[in-house]
Amino acid sequence: MHVDVFGLERWFAEYEHEADVMLAESGIRSLDASRFDLDPGKLGYVIPTNGDPEFRARVADRYDREADEVLFTCGTQEANFVTFLSLLSAGDHAVVVTPTYQALHAVPESLAEVTRVWLEPPEWELDVDAVADAIRPETQVIVLNNPNNPTGRYHSRETVEALYDLADDEDAYLLCDEVYRLLAEDPLPPVASMGDHGISTTSLTKAYGLAGTRFGWIAGPEEVVESAWQWKDYATISPSVFGQHVARQALGEQEADILTGNRDLATRNRERVADFLDEHGLDWYHPIGVNGFVTVPDGFADGTELCRAVVEEESVVLAPGEFFGYDDYFRIGFGRPADELETGLQRVGRVL
Template identity: 35%
Template sequence: MELPEFKVEAWLNKWEKSAQYDISQSSIAALTLEELMTLAGTTSEEFFGHLAQTPLDYGWIEGSPEFKQAVSQLYQNVAPDNVLQMNGATGGNFLALLALVEPGDEIVSMRPSYQQLYDFPKSLGAEVKFIELQEENAWEFEVSKLAQVITSKTKVITLNNANNPTGTYLNRQQLEEVVALAKKVDAYVLVDEVYQPLEATDYCPVVDLYDKGISINSLSKTYSLPGLRIGWSASSREIADLFRKYRDYTTICGGVINDALAVLALQCKDKILARNRQIMAQNMATVQEWLETQPRVSLVGGQGVSTSFIKIEMIQSDTEFCRQLLQEKGVLLVPGSAFDKPGYARLGYCCQPEVLKEGLKRLGGFLAGK
């Protein structure tokens, strides 16, 4: 198997720790342990004191019963036993694709998107077809184009909903149309749902629409806990049983402490989401105000999602632009080339408000040659 460089991860691995103002990340500002405990109505002393005598063994291999129950309640049609704990959404995507894709299969994906969803199946020997998202169409996924490329050979449709990096999403009606097309050819629909919009009332997880729909999610983005590395797959029993076989080869467990913290977070999820809605609204207002002063920058895309894709008029390549910005101003963006869309940059605007304000100020100064 030959895998191409994972461009987003390679960029962040190289540069993120040297940034003074990291406005590249797609998570909503990470919670501290203390903040999580406060939202949950407990203290670190009480929580960890309760765990002090817990053996640090493998724990529950697929996630504790409490974890599986809490995750199942996020969906309408998922039994707790059909929830499998994963090493983040990346681990869930990896395992699902490994279990489903064989050489010669046909995959339909979207672009720009999370590179894993199309380059990993390609490395497994699949042919990948793309639905290209276009700025002039507000980065919307056009189901009519899917109807043109899907065939009887299509094995899996892989989607990122909401989309990283554009922040746009398929609403329930659009996803129902995707499912209807998938049913005609008996294809799976694998959806990375880590960027589930915070404000949308017309959003629906794919697992609630289709028995061959697979919802992958984690606590990393919407729930502000990327450091826990806890994600999951939610699916039908038949698919969960298939995944179990492959999971034994790739994942043992998420860890006793991380599982307990994940359960705590899911128990106070409403408070976490309320906190994150406030951060998102405040920061988007900051971005919109800043954009009004920037003739060389524009933003098209959805709101209520923690990632955005800005277009920048640049003299040099986007990669060189972002490198110079970091070196001269200490500000980190992800170049659009990491998503096969040069001329753009991922702006992770849901960082801490003071980081965003200073990062945008410095970005504006860099664009003005100051």
């Protein structure tokens, strides 16, 4: 079994620790732990290990599902990982809409055959017919990330429903990674609420600013959730008891305050980045969420050369487009506090 090196994670490993400003993070800035009660009581496993049943029932309500149709995980990453393990093995096939977060195609590629269907720049439109053409009798899952990393494209309800119908017709699943969904002002219904063939994965990382809780979940049909739980027994056993304790508060009494504050920050920062790109004659698709995919200007061989110059000369981390299959783009994350974003943009401006 082989899995490709996770290019973006290695890039972060090379530069993030030493750099002054991080403009390559795709989520909103992190919240302080001090706003939460941090005493979960005894530091054992979460029991039962798939997550507290009452809390799972509350999360399941968001999808019109039952408690046993939700599995708590260590972030979206584990949610996706154990879902892929439960759906795919040798001889199976998956269709993955790309560009996307590398884990969403690299893990399926290590388990089964994968056909990637590419979004169409510059608007990053999704061609539903191309997905239909890619489907085979062995297709188990269509994989979507909506809103999309790295482009910030939020595919419409009609498009997602069309993909769901394709999955339904083939007796396959539509798996949607919705980790950026609640950064949208007007979020679409989650895919797991669409019917028996819908699976949603998400976490507190990107929209809430709580990556360190490592708390996420899968919502979907019980047979998939049950099988994912079987794999999870061999990975992390249970979610973290701290993560679950903070998650109760973040998804409870604090939720409206957190999400409103985060969306406001995203809106203000997005406008600032749009102005900055205009000043420098750079193009992007006006994104949902807090990361955008930007064209590389003349004078740089590709996005990697530009990103290396920016980090080595000005200590600001950006993400090269090559990690998403587009050498002539770079990804900028603008979820940081406004003053940090400003410092970062001024430094990027000097290199440009």
